[in-house]
Amino acid sequence: MAADKFALFLGCVAPLRYPGIEKATRELFKALGYDLREMTGAGCCPAPGVVRSFDQATWLALAARNLAIAEKQGCDVLTICNGCFGSLYEANHMLQEDPALLKKVNAILAEVGMKYEGKVRVRHFADVLFNDVGIEKMKQKFTRPLDYKVAVHYGCHFTRPTKLKHLDDPERPHILDELVEWTGAKSLPYADKNMCCGAGGGVRSRDGKFALTFTEAKLKNMKAVNAQFIIDVCPFCHLQFDRGQKDLPGYDIPVIHLAQLYGLAMGLPESSLGLEAHEIKVTL
Amino acid sequence: MSNVKIPDPDFAKSIIDAGGKTLDLCYQCGTCTGSCPSGRTTAFRTRQLIRKAQLGLKDDILPSEDLWMCTTCYSCVERCPRDVEIVDIIILMRNMAVQKGYLAEEHRKVGRSLLKIGHTVPASDKLKQLRVSMGLTADPPTTIADPKAMADFRKIMEKTGFEKLIGGA
Numbered sequence A: 001m002a003a004d005k006f007a008l009f010l011g012c013v014a015p016l017r018y019p020g021i022e023k024a025t026r027e028l029f030k031a032l033g034y035d036l037r038e039m040t041g042a043g044c045c046p047a048p049g050v051v052r053s054f055d056q057a058t059w060l061a062l063a064a065r066n067l068a069i070a071e072k073q074g075c076d077v078l079t080i081c082n083g084c085f086g087s088l089y090e091a092n093h094m095l096q097e098d099p100a101l102l103k104k105v106n107a108i109l110a111e112v113g114m115k116y117e118g119k120v121r122v123r124h125f126a127d128v129l130f131n132d133v134g135i136e137k138m139k140q141k142f143t144r145p146l147d148y149k150v151a152v153h154y155g156c157h158f159t160r161p162t163k164l165k166h167l168d169d170p171e172r173p174h175i176l177d178e179l180v181e182w183t184g185a186k187s188l189p190y191a192d193k194n195m196c197c198g199a200g201g202g203v204r205s206r207d208g209k210f211a212l213t214f215t216e217a218k219l220k221n222m223k224a225v226n227a228q229f230i231i232d233v234c235p236f237c238h239l240q241f242d243r244g245q246k247d248l249p250g251y252d253i254p255v256i257h258l259a260q261l262y263g264l265a266m267g268l269p270e271s272s273l274g275l276e277a278h279e280i281k282v283t284l
Numbered sequence B: 001m002s003n004v005k006i007p008d009p010d011f012a013k014s015i016i017d018a019g020g021k022t023l024d025l026c027y028q029c030g031t032c033t034g035s036c037p038s039g040r041t042t043a044f045r046t047r048q049l050i051r052k053a054q055l056g057l058k059d060d061i062l063p064s065e066d067l068w069m070c071t072t073c074y075s076c077v078e079r080c081p082r083d084v085e086i087v088d089i090i091i092l093m094r095n096m097a098v099q100k101g102y103l104a105e106e107h108r109k110v111g112r113s114l115l116k117i118g119h120t121v122p123a124s125d126k127l128k129q130l131r132v133s134m135g136l137t138a139d140p141p142t143t144i145a146d147p148k149a150m151a152d153f154r155k156i157m158e159k160t161g162f163e164k165l166i167g168g169a
Ligand code: SF4
Pocket: B025, B026, B027, B028, B029, B030, B031, B032, B033, B046, B047, B050, B079, B080, B081, B082, B083, B084, B086
């Protein structure tokens, strides 16, 4: 598929909770010369923790519908969320590996006049920035050096399961640290950096208090190194850290998605970053 | 009342047949439990859940809270020396639990939201205003703004039985 265009998959949490992530992504990729196509009529990825846990066949069929929308555009899919990336990547993998399964799913899609041929590739935007765009080109776009000291949060479904995704080391990932440091910011080492935020697997919706025990464990470790911001690549982790701190007072670490951080480094006006939507006030 | 658990010899086979082929490979080393953030502060033990599945302790597993303690973080999967697809197996067992009617009300709500708008969360007026102020469309160009797409999305959920499974919209 063409390398200079992508079908932008929005998902739920970015457009409906943190639209600054969507806006910054659109501006960022436009500035890099990409043609971002709309996936008109796409829906939830669907969410791996809930929908897949309830019924894998439904999860697969709805994911295939989203993939078919991108395929019609002749583009690979660009995701801005670990959950969307996880669902669409894994569903795509299953469908591409198993023609009988693809046939079964297509029988369902036929009911709504659609078909998926298994041709698209599902990408995470941070992977595209790191591996396709690269440091040289990216640095040319940065106009505002950032000197923040930050705690990066990879989240689980960006790199794992590594056996399927082949993006980074399972125990010592480095992509996100490097991406952040390209802006001039410093990625601080902190204890238990690879730990989950607690939101995934349907845990946040089912038992929010329990999910917060994960979040607090991470916040403690980030606070211990005096992180100024949390940098994430997933609106759902973003929501868990940002809204979670309403119930976990005393940490006050603002949360910034990598697309927003890059928007900032590129000198986008702050009004394009949607920081008003954040619970924990972002003071730059 | 007795605490004796009656194993169902077909249970492990049903997991394996549904795609959890690696269930048999587990040799109970406990690396998964040691890696699990969920088990740090609770009595949830990944190794034990896998053992119960091997033994066919279906009536113990399917109604349990344990089944829903996993955040699908994949820490265990990355480290399992036997390449047991722990998360996939947990998800298959969750599917079986839901089939049996074990679905938390909070989860049912998320399912209903999908049936209604094709998304897990709705858009508030305030959010729409913020979107517009940033130069975005009030609604994202998704099922939320497209009745035909929403009807298709919902039809798929009807066909797969999802609508019935979560007890209708
Ligand atoms: S790490 Fe793997 S082999 Fe060891 S107990 Fe867990 S599932 Fe079994």
